[in-house]
Amino acid sequence: MTQTAAPKAAHERPPFWRDATVLKWAAQIAVLLGLVFVAVIAARSAARNLEAQGLTFSWRFLSDPPGIQLSEGFATLPDSGLEAILVGVVNMLRVTASGVVAATILGVVIGIARLSSNWLVNKSSTVYVETIRNIPLLLQIVFWAAVFVSFPSLESEGSGPIEGWLYATNKGLSIPWFFPREAFWQWAVFLLAGAIAARFVFRWRIKVLEETGHDAHAVGYSLAAFLAFAFVGWFAHPLAGAIGWIFGGLAWLFGSIPVLLMQIVLAALAVGLAAWWIKRFLDSLRSPAGLARLTDDDIFRMGLAGAMGLVAAVVFFLVPGITEGINLGLERLFEFWDTKFDFLRTGTVLEFGRPTVETPGRFAGFGLTGMTMSGPFFGVWMGVTLYTAAFIAEIVRGGILAVAKGQTEAGLALGLKRGQLLRMIVLPQAFRIILPPMGNQYLNLAKNTSLGIAVGYAEVVAVGQTLFNQTGATIQVILIWMGFYLLVSLILSAIVNWYNRRVALVER
Amino acid sequence: MTDPIVNEVQESESAPEKPSAGAIRWAKENLFSSVINSILSLLMLAIIVLFVRGLLSYLFSEERLWNVIPRNMKLYWTEAYPVAEMTRTWVSLGVVVVLTGLSLAVWRVGGRTSPRQFGRTLTSLGIAGLVLAILADASAGIRIGAAVVGAVLILAGQAVRLMAGPGFKEETIHIRSILLGVLAIIGGIVWILPIESGTKVSLSIQGVLLVVSYLLGGLITSRVSGGLARGALVGLWMLSLPVIYLVIQRAPVVADVPLMSVFLPSVVGFIVVGGAFLWWAGSGKAGEPGRLAAGVVVLAALGSWAVSLPMLVRFLLLGLATFALAAPTFGGTSKAQKNIVVAWSAGVLLTAYFMAMMQADTGLEGLQGEFIGGLNLTFLLALAGLAISFPIGIMLALGRTSSMPIFRLLSTGYIETVRGVPLITVLFFANLVINRFLPREVELDDVVKAIVAVALFSAAYLAENVRGGLQSIPKGQYEAAKAMGLSTVQTTVFITLPQALRSVIPALVGQVISLFKDTSLVAIIGLADFLRVARDIVPNQPASLGSLRESLLFAMVIYWIFTFNVSRASLRLERKLGVGER
Amino acid sequence: MPGDKDIIISEGVKKWFGDFQALKGVDLRVKEGEVVVIIGPSGSGKSTFIRCINRLEVHQEGRIVVDDVELTNDLRNIEKIRSDVGMVFQQFNLFPHLTVMQNITLAPIWVRKHTRADAEATAMALLERVGIPEQAEKFPGQLSGGQQQRVAIARSLAMEPRIMLFDEPTSALDPEMIKEVLDVMKELAQSGMTMLVVTHEMGFAKEVADRVLFFDYGAIVEAGTPEHFFTSPEHDRTKLFLSQIL
C-alpha cells in the first residue's frame, strides 16, 4: 500500500487513528514491543534465579575437562566439553547416514510393493506400513534395544554365528570391515577427482549416444574412469599431499592474522552481504520501464536486511571474542586437514580387519578388529530405519500414483513394456514429486536420532545431558542442541531447495 | 488396458471381495498371473509363514510372562494413583463413556453395515484363529482352543453371508445390534479373565453406561434439533477434559484457596465491570473510543504480569482484552451484545472455577509424587497438548500468511525454529529451564511443563498444515468478502478459516496422531507415562522381572489400537465431507 | 433518468502494478442512477478501474470520490464505501461452505448489524426478485452457473448498495444461462440503480446503457451514448475493436 496520494489530495490525509497504513504498523510494533517486554521480564527473572542458585552463565565448560565417559565414539574420554559434544555429533551423523541409506532402500522397495499386483506382496507391505507408523518411534527403539540385550552373551569361544566373521551378541554385532589408514585421505582426493571425471565422461558418452544413436555404454565408461582414478590413486596418493600445503598455508594465515583486521573483514562481509541482498531485491523490482513503486512491505524487507547486516557488523566489533573464536576454529580446522593430507604421512590406504574377541568376553576395541555395532546403536538404527521406511514407502507410492495417471497412457501408446515404462517414464518423473517430502523425512530421521538418549546411545542430546548434569550449564547446552539441529535442518533444506531449482530449470 | 498401475491398485484394494467369485480363479489372477508373480508369491508366502510362525511361537512360548500384564493393569492405566481412590478413575472413564455413547448416537457414527461385510469380518477372524492354531508353537490346549474358535467363527461368518444371499444385498444391520453383540462378547471375556472382581463389575457398569447413553442419545436426537445437540456435546467434550483431570481425579481441597478474599471479588468485579464495559464496546456505537479503550485493556493485561497480582486477575484481564478487541466486530445488535456479555460471564465463572481447582491442594490420600500416570497421563498430555496447540497453531498460520511483515517474520521464525529441532530438546528446555524464566511465584509442575512443551512443539506443525489450507483458498473468496464490507477478522472467522480447516482435515488428523505418539517422549524426562510404566516400572517389579519385552509389546498394541483407529476414522470423515471435491 | 448528482468522480486516476502502468489517468463522472457500460480489449485495465472504485485495488495517483467520500487510507471511509458499493465478479465468488441463505445474510448481519430474522426476510425477498427462492437452503456447489451468479447479485443487493459494479458477470456462463442473468441486471437498471458494468454483451449495452466507455491501454479512449457508439464511432481503435467483436 503506497500512500503517494495525488498532490491535490495531499491535505486530505486522514487522522492517524483512522489511517489504515498507520494502524497496520502500529499494531505490529505494539505486538513486537509486547514481546520484547515479555522477553525482558523473562531474562530478568532468569538472571535473578541464576544468581540465587549461585550459578553464572559462562561457556567455560566447553574448554574445561568435562570428567565424563561416553559409551562410544572416537573419544570415549573426551578432553574438553567441546570434544565431548563433537563425539556426540559424529555419533549422531553416523547413525543418521546409515539410517538414511537403509531407510531409503527399504522404503522404496516397500513403496513399490504397495502398488504390486501380487496380492500377498501388496498386503504384506500395507500391513508393514500400517503397523510401523502407528507405533511411537521411541517405543520401537526401546524394543529393539531390549531385543538386542536378549542376544546370547559374548564369550571368547563360539559366540558368533560365524566364528571370526560375524558375531551377534549382547555386546554388539560385529562384522569384518575395511578401515581407513594413514594415507586414506590422500587417496580420497583421487576418489573425488575420479567421481568428477566420471561425471564428465558420462555426459560425453550421452552426447555421443544422442549424436550417433548407438549405445555408447555411458555407465561402463564412467565407471572405468572412476576405477582408473582409484587405481592410480592407490599408488600415487602421496601426490595429494600437496593439498596439505594449501591447508597448512590457510592454517598459518588464520593463526597470524590480527584480530582487528579479521574484524574489519567480517564486518565488511556482513554489510556487503546485506547490501548485495538489497541490490538484488531492488533489481528484481527494476525493469526497462524503471524502478517500481516500493510498498511498505518492500521497504520493511530492505530495512530489515540492512539492519541485520549493520547489527552483525557492530557485534563483530563489540565482541572481539567471536572473531577470536572464528580465527582459532579455522586455524585448528585447517591444521587438522593439513595433518590428514601431509606429504610426510606414509602407510597404507585401507586395511581389512576381522572381529576378534578377548577373553573376559569383549570385543578387542575399536579399529582394526572388525566393525562393531553396539546395542544402543542397533536400537536407534533399527528404530529410525524401519520407522522412516514406512513413511518413505507412502511417499514413493504417492509419487508413482501421481505420475501414473496420465503418463502411463502416453507410454503405452509409445509401445513401451511395463518394466520399461516404470523405469524410463514413471520413476524419473515420480522422483521429482518424491524428492521434497523425502528430504523432509531425512530431516525427521536426523532429528529422531535424538531419541538415542533413551537407550544410552551417545549422540548429541545424550552427551549434552551428561555434560550439563556434570557442569550445570543447562541453558548453554540446550542452545548448542538447538543450534546444531537448526544447522542440520538448514543444510538439508538448502540441498533440497537447490535440487528443486535445478529440476525446475531442466524442466523448462 | 488403459491405466495399468492404477487399475492394479483398485484391483488389489477390492481383492478381498473376490474369493466368493471362486477362490481358485482369484488366486490365479492375484497370485499366479505370471511366472515372476508366482515366484514372488511363493517367496512371500515362505517369508510370511516363517515370520508368523516365529512371532506366534514367541508369543505363545512357555517362557513368556504374559500374566504380568493383567496383573499390572492398574499400573499401566494410572500408575501410582491411590488404590483407595480408584473409583475416581472409573468415574472419569464413565464420563468419557457416556459422552462417547451420546456422540455415537448424535453423529450417527457408523450407521449401518451390510451382513455380507459382517460375515466377511467374522470369517477373517476365524481364519486368523485357524492360522494361529496351525502355526503357533504353543501348548496343545491353546491350539485346539484357537482351532475351535476359528472354525466356529468361519461357520458363523459363512452362515451370515449365506443368509444374506445375493438377493438381500441391500439389507443392512444396524450398528446398534453389532455394538450390543461386541459388548456382550467383551463382557463375557472380562468375566473369564483373571482380574479382580471389582474391576469386572466396574467394566460391566461402563458397558451398560455406553449402551444406555447410546439409546439416550437416540432419544435426544429425535426430540432436539441436530445442531443444538451437536453444539452441546462439543461443549461438554471440551469441558470434560478439565473436569476429569482437575476435579474428578485430582480431588482438590479448596480450603486453602483464597475464595473470599480473591476469587469472589474478582469474579463479581469482572462480571459486573467487565460486562458493562463489553456491553458498551459491543453496542456498535463505541467507535474509536471503544478501540482506544480496548487498547488500554490490552496494555493493562500485559502490565499485570510485571506487577504482583493474583494469577486469576492476570488471566481474566487477558480474557477481557480478547473480548474487548472482538466486541466491536461481533457486537452491534442488542442480541449480539447480550450474547457477548453472557459468554463473558460464563467464561469468567469457568476460568475462576478451574483456577480455584488448580490452586487447591489435592486431597488424595497416600499419594507419592504426581497423581497422574500411565495411560491416563498419556491421554492428558495428548488432549491438553492438542487443546492448547490448536489455537496457537491457527494464530501462527494466520501470522505467517498475513500481510503484516513483522507478524510474518515472527511466525515464520517461530515455526521454522521449532520444526528444526527435535521434540526432546524442547522437552528438556521446558523441564529444566522454563521455570527460571518465569516470575518467582510461578512454579510449574512437571506435568504442566510437559504439556506446555508438547503444545508449543505441535503448534508449529499444526500451523504449517493450516497454512496449506489457507493458501489453497482462491483469492476471489477474500475479494468477495472484502467487497461485502467484512472486516479482516470477520473474513478470517467466517470465510477463510472454516474452508481452510476443512480442506486440511487429513493433515490435521495426521498431526494429532503424531502428537499422541510423541507424548511418549516425556518418559525420557522422567514422567511416568504409559511408555515409562511399560518399560521401567512394571518390568522392574520384583514379581515381574524379565517381562520387559512382553510389556513393551503390550504397549505397542495399545498405542497401535488408538492411532490406527483414529486414522481410519479420519479416512471415513474425509470421505463423508468430500474433502478435495469442492 | 439519471439524476444531477455526480455519485462517482474519478480524476486522473493512475495505477501501477510493479513497473507496469495499468491505469494512465482515468477521468470519469457518473451521475446517480446512470448505467455505464465499459468495453475494451483484454488487459486494457477495465477490471482494475472498477476495482479501484471499491478499493479492492488502491490507486496511486489521482482522486476517486464515491458518494461524497474520497477514497483514502481512512478506515472509516473505506468501511463506508464497501457497504455502499456492491460488486459482482466474473467467477461468482460465492462462499462454498455456506448455504445460499447464509451467503446472502452474512454481511447484513455482521456488517449492517441487522437481526437474523430481518436479514433472512430481506434475503428471501431478494431471492424472489432474482427468481430462485426455492434454492435458499442449497449450497453454491449444487447450483448452475446462472443461478450462482444470480445469488451473487442478490448477495450484493442485500447490503442495500447505492452503486453496483459488475465485472464481466456473464463471461463464465454458458449461453443459455446468460439471458437469465442479464434479465436480472436489466430489471435492476430500470429500478434506478447506479451501475458500472464491464461486459462484452453489446445487446445489453445498446438496450440498457446510458453511456458506453471504450477503454484501451489504461485510459478512456472514447465515450458516448450507445447510438453514437454503435453507429458512428470516432476513433480508429474503437472501430477496430467493434469490428472484431460485433
Ligand SMILES: Nc1ncnc2c1ncn2[C@@H]1O[C@H](COP(=O)(O)OP(=O)(O)OP(=O)(O)O)[C@@H](O)[C@H]1O
Ligand atoms: N495483481 C496484478 N499484478 C500485476 N499485474 C496485474 C494485476 N492485475 C492486473 N494486472 C495487469 O494489469 C493489466 C490490466 O488488467 P485488467 O484485469 O484490469 O484488464 P481487463 O481490461 O479487465 O482485461 P480482461 O478483459 O481480460 O478482464 C493487465 O495487463 C494485467 O496483466
Ligand SMILES: [Mg+2]
Ligand atoms: Mg477483467
